[in-house]
Amino acid sequence: MSSSENKLQNKTLLGTIKKIVSKQVFIPIAALLILVIFNLAADPSFFKITVDKSSSGDPIMSGFLVTILDNASELAILAIGMTLVTSASGGQDISVGSAIAIAGSVMLRVVCGTSARPESLHAPIIVAFLICVLVSMAFGAFNGVLVSYCKIQPMVATLILFTAGRSIASWINNNQLPVVSDPKFGYYGNFIPGIPVPTPIFIAAICMIVIALILKFTNLRLYSQAVGINPHSSRLNGINPQLVKLLTFVILGACVAVAGFIKVSRLSTINYSVIAKDIEMDVILAVALGGNSLSGGKFSMTSSILGAYVIQFLTTTLIKFKVSANAIAAYKAVVVIILVVMSAPIVREKLGSLKKKMLSKKAVKEVA
């Protein structure tokens, strides 16, 4: 009697565990937990947050956790757009790094005018930001048209902007590196005086709220998933697949503009060949880490954003353990391969069948 009850309990427990494991959000959360436990074991001071005074006497929060949240903002914002693009078009945009360079360059061009070191701002920051958003959306639309109307694979279509982007960026500013001296320009990438939390965290939070509202109150999620799963049948159901694909690329363009704004504001200047270097790889990894299929279809925005934070967590952990900035890539690659192999359907099936075998063996033994 008791043993059968035990078995029943075991079954329900196994069931709940299975339910949790099969959820998509589980992958990034598990990765995050592993990282947290590892850091706790290695050095608990990793999680300490202190409030210091900045050079101008304002309170500033500092600590590794704050750094992670701060630095992951751009990644999280880009992950939003990239998830939509991945879902609708079944491919990835590899030009986001170059597009950020363009966005930042446009921003500085509008703010600084023609001189490289202006005394005052030539245009209000909000105007510059809006122009920057428009330009980025236009470049997003360029990619989108190539992908949707010309039916070129996304990775290849965006290769064009990937090659030309940084060159266009330096062309816009005539190869000068403008520096903004107005401290107000730096608020958006650093701290607003009086508020101890870095501003990019707020900006990222706003973006997440906006996208959450959009997904909640519009058909964007349904449409992009439908187009990603089968463009032909979605067309038969009255959705215009080309328009949906184009729309996702334009949204990614807007995300790029916001990320570019933060990046430029952090330093108040720009370096065309270095700004947001390799960020496209990190963003794609974030989407993959979130358990989203990279060949399109269903997606989970929450897990993508969590994936972005996991990647930044990993990077910061590695930096803390004095891994040289360039060597981090190798460790990241190993982590990614392990994660991807673990989530591959073939491996999952094999593991599942192995588990079944073990269980059946146990059952046989118990019977005997």
Add this chain to the structure above:
Amino acid sequence: MLSMSINTSAEKQLKKRAGITDTNLLLFITITVFFIMYACAVIFLKKGFTKPQSFLNILNENAALIILSCGMSLVMITGGIDISVGQVTTLICMSCAVLLDKHNGNVLEALLLALGIGLLFGVVQGFLVAYMDIQPFIVTLAGLFFAKGMTTIVNETQFNVENAAFKKLKSTRIKVPYLGSVNKLGKYIPAYIEIGVVVAISVVIILFIVLRWTRLGRNFYAVGGNNQSANMLGINVRRTKFMAHLLCGLLAGIGGFVYFMHVGSGSTSHAQGAEMNAIASSIIGGTMLTGGVGNIIGTFFGVLSLSTIKNIVSSLGLDQAWWTNITVAAMLCVFLLVQSVLLARKHSKKVKKVKKVKKQVSEDSAEASG
């Protein structure tokens, strides 16, 4: 008599159809564009382009890229992609340089090391792509990251290799008869190519033969054209994909060593963006990313076109660095559009055919019922 004439006309039709396959059309476009471009350069920008040596220099500088692009084309024909080749080249350069300079290795060991690294990447990536069903883009992205990180772990600073035997190999020039030129002092300067060029051209020829006349080569096209029907024809799809990645890795090894022979130093910034150049060359050369269409000769001309346009841009006096990238991107854009138009035309043809057949069937049925 009659049957014979029918036979010949059928053959003619077949030939006609075979004459305008996508592969050949794209190849034709690429080669024509290259020759027109070079001819224009010779006519309008005399100084840099009239000498045969300037053409040979394009080969000298791009021998490694040709080899890398060939590997890339192989993978792309099977419908995959390999973006790790550039960083693998960097890793090979650095490892060989460290082996030769800091561990007193000899050139043969360095060559084996290069091939070994390339093969290792090919085997691991091929296994993950073919047998684990993971997307090639993600696998090779991880490969790119891994190679990049390993390069800095092996060594972080740039240095020139001082090994005597290697230096001799590096400076070896093969003279090409009849193509030399006479300089201002009246001295005859023979035209030359580097060893890498010989390697690159033999790689091109071997791969051309493999793709055209061997079972493995035809399997590449079959798998890229349609996965499922290839499977139904009894082709081992997994093994074919694995072989493509393995060959690409091996070619990255060879290309890496050729690059190393060209630059003769180890640095973390070597071969930057080589993977994108290789992809661009393959596309310009008429390889389609959807798989099943492509040609090694086209890839060869793709590399030449890419570097010729770079040379033209720099000799036009547009010395600002951004022009090169922008023109390359524009060229890529044009070729991609041509490909997409081609695909669209093919699709509309198919639709027309289906409509025709349907019409006939409906007419037939109407007749039958009437």
